Amino acid sequence: MTSSLLLPPGLVLVLGGLLLPTLRDAWRSAFALLLPVVVLALVWTLPDGAAFTVRFLDYTLEPVKADALSRLFATIFTIMAFAGALFALRQARVLELAAAFAYAGGAIGVAFAGDLLSLFVFWELMAICSTLVLWAAGTESSYKAAMRYLMVHLLGGVVLMTGIVIHIVETGSIVFTAMKPETVGTWMILAGFLVNAGAPPLSAWLPDAYPEASPSGMVFLSAFTTKTAVYVLLRGFPGAEILVFVGLYMVFYGIIYALLENDMRRILAYSIINQVGFMVTGIGIGTELALNGAAAHAFTHIIYKALLLMSAGSVLYQTGKRKCTDLGGLFQSMPLTAVCGIIGALSISSFPLTSGFISKSMINDAAGHEHMIWAWLLLTAASAGVFLHAGIKFPWFVFFQKDSGLRPADPPRNMRYAMVLFAFLCIGLGVYPDPLYAILPFPVDYVPYTASHVVQMLQLLLFSGLAFFLLLPAMKRTLTITLDVDWFYRKFFAWLAVDLVESALKAYAAATRQLLAMVDGILGVVRTLHGPQGPLARTSAAGGMVIWVVLFLGAYLAVYLTWQ
Amino acid sequence: MHARTEKELHWLVRPATIRLLWRYGFAILAVLVLLDFAISPHPYFGIDGSFGFFAWYGLATCAAMVIVAKGLGLFLKRKDTYYDE
Structure with missing residues (x-):
């Protein structure tokens, strides 16, 4: 409680985002650009440890608890909020910008959450705000995708909450610290985290939803959800062996699906899963080098992935087209967008002198240091595959290949500035990684630039480039999508539901028919008895009536007397 | 044109x-x-220090990934209007 600036940075960004719609034009722009700067200052004035505590039921919450790891992630989330706001400033709807700020605030909230309950609150806030970002695109397809996205994340949230409750009941502690996946509670927490990381089996939510967002919406979406998942895995499950397998699966899932994809932003969506796979593998390896590598890679990944999506978003904004089959040759009229896209592509591929090189290499080398030969071989193959599916494929099919005849200009000024800023950061961190290394969770004793490392990486990448151009005929884009697990909830369950309803309706119709036949039968009997010719409907003479009355009275008398 | x-x-x-x-x-x-x-590389395993390893490994694994993707595509590819119907 030493500083007077103990405002929770995440909450400031959330509230600031909610304030945005009340401001007008120039004020709103200025506020949107200033707010992340203020939040960044708050992030760096927070002292280590819990800033304050809150009593809730029998528990002590620590909503804001800082250390190196949380500060690292909060920093990149804030930088991302700034660059995303700059990119979206004049083009996005206010709803999108406001939701994106609250979303980023939620991510920062997760990064500083010292206990599982605070974490869960910010976690769900992110789910809702990211749905709104998606929704803000305003199209029919974005609305439907947002609903599917929300369902998956609410499911993940329920699994996470259940896990947290079991964990708290078992241990009596709500502190968010390193766990081992050994009990039902911790397994469920891990599963809840992995849903947001885009891990199998539910990876499909990501490439299904993100590409339906607006050009700027996907830039925001690419940064926060999967990377907060990386953060909570880093803090919650370092060294959990299963993450090595999950991560390696994600790495190749991303490559294979991206290779088959035609939509430029879906290619980049699959490559998010691929890149997060590297980080998850690093967390599973669990040594200090591997964890540093995973954290550093999350940092650099947010920047180059946002840059790639800004480049793709600019193309979409200027042309309204998103399929590789419709694009091509755009480098001629969009040189800046092309150059920035290429810088992002080189970074994601870990080219020397770009940011990816100084972060991903740490994960690969950690696998080597631990003598995990299979993990190392697979990670190295995947590094080559990144260049193949994103590094060359994206720029080649969008900016080169055939001439589509389209001649759109570079996008408006604010979008260009945002791209240039992140392109500059990609190269800057690649050339001078020390500032990033200085804020990693563990002390860094790593030299990325050795002659052998540079030569080996260039061999790997340029020969995978050769493979791309030799196999170009096999890479020809087609008007297709590739089925994924979402098929189950978009088609199969729908069919199942329709089939069930249909057979239920048939059974209902049959039952109704039977019932009607029964009613008909009863009515027939009634008609025979009471109908015009029925024995009970006949009229009788008064004399007959008198006889009946006498008979009944006599019978009554007889019964009465015998009873006595 | x-x-x-x-x-x-x-x-x-x-x-x-x-x-x-x-x-x-x-x-x-x-x-x-x-x-x-x-x-002067510092190999972790041995094979990664052999001559031209990263060159042939990059080329071969990329070719393998493209082939696997094509193979999977045979089963899983659909028209891009598949979900719109």
């Missing part, structure tokens, strides 16, 4: 430029492999 003469094309996509790019590209690849003689 009418066929355009070489002069009308952007210099980067003229056939002459592309031929040149292929030539320089192969030269760079050759130099990179030969640089293996000049560096």
